[in-house]
Amino acid sequence: MIRIEDYVPIAGQAVVEELFLLAERLSGRVIQNINSTAVGGGVAEILSRMIPLLGQLGVKAKWDVIKGDEKFFAVTKKFHNGLHGVAVEIRDDEYEHFLEVNRQNAEDLIWGDIVFVHDPQPVALIEKRGEVGKNWIWRCHIDFSRPDPKIWKFLSQFVTRYDATVFSAPAFAQKIPVPQMLIAPSIDPLSDKNKELPEEKINSVFEQFGIDRSRPVVTQISRFDYLKDPLGVIEAYKLAKTHIDMQLVLAGGGATDDPEGPMIMERVKEEAEKDRDIFVLFLPPSSDIEINALQRGSTVILQKSLREGFGLTVAEALWKAKPTIAGAVGGIPLQITHKYSGILTHSIEGTAHWIRQLISAPEYAAKLGANGREHIRNNFLITRHIKDYLLLFISLFYDGDVVYL
């Protein structure tokens, strides 16, 4: 089991000491996390790591998962797609079923002192507030920059009844009369995806895929869907390659809801067949160590997204001190300050230009990577995430811009 003290060599003794001091302020209160899935997905992953650590800090944190039938999850999937800009139609009976499932769950739950509700699926539990009291927070983990107006109208009647809301990026904030906090997601430096790896392991993964580590390697780790722009990555690689020798790795897997996904996958495969230096790797979900090794062994990392929720793959790459070029979308500008901790681009040509620059100027690239790692150490590790959650819970009981605890 990972212990909170294990983070001391990474985040620093003083940072962990401050977490203990904050946690004391929550003595005697029960924090109840509620979401809709116990495994799979980013929310379950972060809760499964964070709750044991909160416990070690002395905070009573628990985690409940609401139950729903197939119809309920079909409706919430429609919410999810609609909030991401896909056209969806939701019938009145579906809205009603959504509410009914929330009401049934509300009857069975044993309430904590702070009810911390994650994402839209359990949002309507707040209807129970009049009866049970307590302090309520709604945490939105998804891209909320352009929500479908009808779905948002439905959800906002619940969201506005919470004491506070939390979003992952500034662009996701809404015009609502409820305090909105910014809490970015985080990476765990001790997870398989991010922990240090011996050089032999990195070499063996590259050998396994037939990639030559003695030549420059440019890598993008992401799903093969339109929004991650794998075809744009290939174009940028081709432009850059007219001037400099390099290989391109496109690695990822997982399901995509993008209707154009299969067509894009075909085009990517066709391009790879024409060029022996393009490696397209479809990785199963259990490939964290391989992804870690591919990132660590690459010369430059790309995340040329056209749209992005937060884009934690950027934090993963920066944590490995890799010079990173990424699209200036979603949460990526929070992670990369252009020319300080990485490179932000807006076009295929710009991406190609910076690939050449970073491969040709390894000292500058290394400086960007080193700055990027420090930026992630200070702002995007799980210890910062825990600090933000502790402050969030404490903040419910105080007023004012400067609070003396």
Added chain:
Amino acid sequence: MDNFHFYTKLDQTILLGVKARNVRGLLRGVKQVPDSSVYYHTHRFLQQHHYLSPEPPNDFAYWVSHVLGDDALGEQLWSVDIVEFQSIAGLREKFMAILKRHLASTKRHIDCPDGEEFYFMASRTFVFPTTYVAQNLAEFAEMLGKVSINSLYYHMFDAKLRLEHGENDFSRWFHGLGKTQLANETRSLDPYSHTLEGLRQRIVTLVKKYDSH
């Protein structure tokens, strides 16, 4: 003289739902947002990138230069010397004056690309005592080496500008000990031109020097 009790602070970031697409919108925002927002946008870089030297710009300058592509205005905003200001109100006035002068002098108005708007945020600060209490300069130097960067930041930056104590907390304590020269040298350090670790080392060195006198 009282002991020096090291405090620390942690910040919560609040989304204000106010955004700007161009210089006019930036001016409107700077005028209307609370003090805690002006403070946030002039100090965020310093805290989040405290390992970088030279210091990256304030958020306003960064956005104008890198998103709007207006290097001349960006440079003016960048060059605002934050150390000169005793209050947020004065700092706000300075940024507004630069933006107003720019708008009056140009007909060129550029909107940022979609998705790259300037989002105004604010910080809410939670201050609490650490376990470190120094009874003399030797203990002070040792403990300053151990406290978090947040503690150093609180006593050097928040104390002076945000809490308007007039000067940093360290100099005030040194004065009380009768170490006027040490207080003056600490006060005259430009905290904005060091990394925070560099600043920590500089103060530790000064304290050790005057402790042995």
